[in-house]
Amino acid sequence: MSVHRDIRSPTQDCGECPIRHRAVCARCETDELAQLEQIKYYRSYQAGQTVIWSGDKMDFVASVVTGIATLTQTMEDGRRQMVGLLLPSDFVGRPGRSAAAYDVTATTDLVMCCFRRKPFEEMMASTPHIAHRLLEMTLDELDAAREWMLLLGRKTAREKISSLLAIIARRDASLKEPRADLGAITFDLPLTREEMADYLGLTLETVSRQMSALKRDGIITLDGKRHVTIPSVDALMEETGDDSDGGFLV
Amino acid sequence: MSVHRDIRSPTQDCGECPIRHRAVCARCETDELAQLEQIKYYRSYQAGQTVIWSGDKMDFVASVVTGIATLTQTMEDGRRQMVGLLLPSDFVGRPGRSAAAYDVTATTDLVMCCFRRKPFEEMMASTPHIAHRLLEMTLDELDAAREWMLLLGRKTAREKISSLLAIIARRDASLKEPRADLGAITFDLPLTREEMADYLGLTLETVSRQMSALKRDGIITLDGKRHVTIPSVDALMEETGDDSDGGFLV
DNA sequence: GATCTGCCTTGATACAGATCAACCAAGGAA
DNA sequence: TTCCTTGGTTGATCTGTATCAAGGCAGATC
Numbered sequence: 417m418s419v420h421r422d423i424r425s426p427t428q429d430c431g432e433c434p435i436r437h438r439a440v441c442a443r444c445e446t447d448e449l450a451q452l453e454q455i456k457y458y459r460s461y462q463a464g465q466t467v468i469w470s471g472d473k474m475d476f477v478a479s480v481v482t483g484i485a486t487l488t489q490t491m492e493d494g495r496r497q498m499v500g501l502l503l504p505s506d507f508v509g510r511p512g513r514s515a516a517a518y519d520v521t522a523t524t525d526l527v528m529c530c531f532r533r534k535p536f537e538e539m540m541a542s543t544p545h546i547a548h549r550l551l552e553m554t555l556d557e558l559d560a561a562r563e564w565m566l567l568l569g570r571k572t573a574r575e576k577i578s579s580l581l582a583i584i585a586r587r588d589a590s591l592k593e594p595r596a597d598l599g600a601i602t603f604d605l606p607l608t609r610e611e612m613a614d615y616l617g618l619t620l621e622t623v624s625r626q627m628s629a630l631k632r633d634g635i636i637t638l639d640g641k642r643h644v645t646i647p648s649v650d651a652l653m654e655e656t657g658d659d660s661d662g663g664f665l666v
Numbered sequence: 667m668s669v670h671r672d673i674r675s676p677t678q679d680c681g682e683c684p685i686r687h688r689a690v691c692a693r694c695e696t697d698e699l700a701q702l703e704q705i706k707y708y709r710s711y712q713a714g715q716t717v718i719w720s721g722d723k724m725d726f727v728a729s730v731v732t733g734i735a736t737l738t739q740t741m742e743d744g745r746r747q748m749v750g751l752l753l754p755s756d757f758v759g760r761p762g763r764s765a766a767a768y769d770v771t772a773t774t775d776l777v778m779c780c781f782r783r784k785p786f787e788e789m790m791a792s793t794p795h796i797a798h799r800l801l802e803m804t805l806d807e808l809d810a811a812r813e814w815m816l817l818l819g820r821k822t823a824r825e826k827i828s829s830l831l832a833i834i835a836r837r838d839a840s841l842k843e844p845r846a847d848l849g850a851i852t853f854d855l856p857l858t859r860e861e862m863a864d865y866l867g868l869t870l871e872t873v874s875r876q877m878s879a880l881k882r883d884g885i886i887t888l889d890g891k892r893h894v895t896i897p898s899v900d901a902l903m904e905e906t907g908d909d910s911d912g913g914f915l916v
Numbered sequence: 917g918a919t920c921t922g923c924c925t926t927g928a929t930a931c932a933g934a935t936c937a938a939c940c941a942a943g944g945a946a
Numbered sequence: 947t948t949c950c951t952t953g954g955t956t957g958a959t960c961t962g963t964a965t966c967a968a969g970g971c972a973g974a975t976c
Contacts, residue, residue, distance in 0.1 A: 487812075489813075491816070491820060491908075493907075495820040496820070497819040497820045499812035499815045500812065517809070517813075518812070540798060540801075541798070542794075544790070544794075544797070547790075547797045547801065548791070548797070551790075551800060551801050551804060554801060555804060558807055558808050558811060559767070561812060561815065562737070562739065562749035562750065564815055565747055565749045565814055566741070568818035569747040569866075570745040570747045573962075573963070608922095608924090609923075609924065610924095618963080619963075619964055620923090620924080621924095621926085622962090622963060622964075625926080625963095627924095627925095641923075641924060641925095657743075657745075658741075822932080822933095858952095858954090868933075869935080871933090871954095871956085872932090874955055875933090875955085875956080878955075878956085891954060
């Protein structure tokens with residue numbers, strides 16, 4: 417139990433768990449919640465499978481254990497906007513609300529754990545550090561959403577693509593050992609061109625064109641369609657339009 | 667104290683306080699927090715005055731008592747995107763974080779109350795219903811941010827303007843007595859054309875043109891530049907691109 | 917091996933909204 | 947009164963991205 421105590425400490429690794437992500441080790445947290453006997457069941461989804469349909473009851477709380485899910489809003493005429501990425505340790509659900517406004521879909525193979533609703537609410541009251549952590553996570557997501565609003569409202573297509581690549585690269589890099597040498601970074605895109613387009617408020621053609629342009633300009637290298645190498649992180653960051661001093665590894 | 671107990675009940679009026687907004691009466695909440703001796707001081711700002719500069723320390727928690735503040739992100743070359751509206755009872759601040767990524771500016775004359783940081787955190791732990799309410803508010807803001815992401819990414823200029831007018835009208839209507847007859851609604855725009863543009867990811871010229879177009883088409887009536895009348899809420903909702911069955915008064 | 921299907925690329929063209937620029941109206945100061 | 951400022955409107959033109967359309971490639975299926 418002791419390794420789980422410091423659940424809020426940033427990028428902490430318990431030393432036993434292979435998953436390490438963002439502010440907390442997801443498995444540790446899940447384990448702790450399981451020990452508190454709050455987890456009702458685990459459930460697996462295949463890539464592409466729908467977790468929640470828009471309009472479904474949302475009377476539950478669940479958390480991503482492994483894999484990636486996306487959160488999408490759709491307009492009547494079919495225009496779609498992705499509004500969130502759910503990564504390991506992220507929560508979905510809104511007990512007390514009757515309906516969801518968006519679809520949740522598995523992008524990769526996905527494992528989620530579902531909580532017992534009533535005990536969860538009691539736990540919220542009785543276990544302050546969990547309640548506090550939920551608030552912190554929600555505030556983080558709000559900050560991320562606000563950064564996306566800037567991207568969606570004011571950035572050019574090239575800046576949007578660069579920003580997305582930078583974000584994925586950063587997340588990917590944070591999973592590996594932090595290295596002094598950030599010369600080159602390589603990763604696989606977890607999204608199709610269409611999903612990227614939905615994320616960025618573009619069409620898939622524009623995404624494809626801008627990826628080609630970045631390749632032509634030497635900002636990225638493509639091996640196949642999904643495998644991306646960034647020879648110079650600095651050069652990529654130049655393209656994002658963001659303040660340059662932001663620092664790549666947070 | 668008893669009137670403040672049910673602090674989470676939706677759109678509850680304490681019967682003594684002239685301000686009624688969203689899920690809770692802001693003054694009541696502020697009063698309760700004051701009784702808990704958590705409020706450090708109140709402070710007034712004039713319209714246009716900056717509350718927090720981007721990059722300032724954010725080591726505090728504050729809440730809007732009266733007036734409206736905006737939350738804005740700015741890029742190096744001056745492109746600006748509004749990412750939030752702070753209304754009475756909304757909170758800002760993120761104790762534990764060193765710097766803010768955005769400007770907070772008073773749009774109208776503004777009164778805020780600042781909390782004692784340390785006791786606030788203790789209160790978070792010791793007063794579950796306040797912690798829970800903070801989480802609910804943050805989740806509401808996240809939902810609102812996600813709706814804006816759809817607007818910014820996928821809506822046309824006309825749909826953006828209509829959506830903004832609908833949102834302001836809805837908020838304004840919720841401040842008055844709920845009425846069966848929603849035939850016509852009248853209100854004053856709290857934003858300049860430029861602020862509207864920053865909110866919607868447009869230029870002020872496009873905002874002006876689309877306002878003129880909506881006027882020409884009889885969707886709205888303008889008296890001066892700011893005073894708006896909506897003869898038919900249904901007709902306006904048709905223009906927003908949103909699902910029509912959403913219901914105007916939530 | 918042939919065909920199919922999902923995902924991606926590239927080209928030609930259209931158009932919504934940005935940009936540049938002139939002007940207007942109201943309010944305040946001199 | 948006149949000048950000046952602030953916020954808003956409208957017109958002409960430009961341009962970035964959408965749209966429409968035609969392939970291409972790799973893995974799956976027969």
